[in-house]
Amino acid sequence: MPEPITGPYDFDAAARMAQTVANGPRYAPLRLEDVGPEGMEQVQVIRAAFSIPDSRPFPDVSLITLRHPGMFKGQMVLGIELAKGLIPARDRELAVLRIAWLTRAPFEWSEHVDIGKAFGVTGEEIERVIAGSSAAGWSAHEAAVLRGVEELLADHCLSDATWDSLARTWDEKQMLEFPMLVGSYLMTALQQNSLKIQPKGGFDYR
Structure with missing residues (x-):
């Protein structure tokens, strides 16, 4: 099986920014007035689900992906379910x-x-996320x-040892949710990287 990356993963951040951000985005965000009825229905669903007031600008990333309102709806149905899911928010953000x-x-x-900081992930823990599951300082559950994540990205399957470790803390619904969580955010990363969505920052965490 492919070996998961359980330690530090070093890459050229500047080169990756040039690849996934420079000269982007590949499609311009729609203006809200140009979003069709199907898309506007989703705008209202998102505002309600995440308590976004009408006075706050709708995110550019959403106004880009609303160019395909049917797909946007599918993404948001899953995204909302995961956001209110049974995996604790802090665990979810460590995984993401x-x-x-x-x-x-x-x-x-x-x-x-x-988002992670808002749910209690500290700067030290973000550094430890970069260092991977094998870094000292994680609880057994956090390391699992x-x-x-490392196993699902490398081999598309959880090992028995990792499954058993997570199942000591999570119930069956959380265990069912976890691979879907990883797959959803992997899918989102693929889309956002390819569309060259403009980040607020780069790979910094301070």
Whole structure:
């Protein structure tokens, strides 16, 4: 089986930014007035789900992906379910940060540095996410969350050891949710990297 990356994953951040950000985005964000009825229905669903007031600008990343409103709807149905899912938010954000780092996804990384901090992930822990599941300092459960991401990205399957470790803490619904969580954020990273969505920052975390 392909070996998961359980330690530090070093890459040329400037080169990756040039590849996935420079001269982007590849499609301009729509203006809200140009979003059709199907898309506007989704705009209202998202505003309600995440308590986004009408006075706040709708995110550019959403206004780009709303060029395909049917696909956007499918992504958002899954995204909302995962956001209110049974995996604790802090565990979820540790997983997403490791996904974003291993996929070298600057938009997803910078967004979830902020989101992770809002759910209690510290700057020291973000450094440890970069260092991987084998880094000292993780609890057994936290290490298994990160190891699960590393295995799913490398081999598309959780090992028995990682499954058993997670199942000591999570119930069956959380276990069913975890591969879907990883797959969803992997899918999002692929899309955002390819569309050259503009991040607020790069691969920094301070």
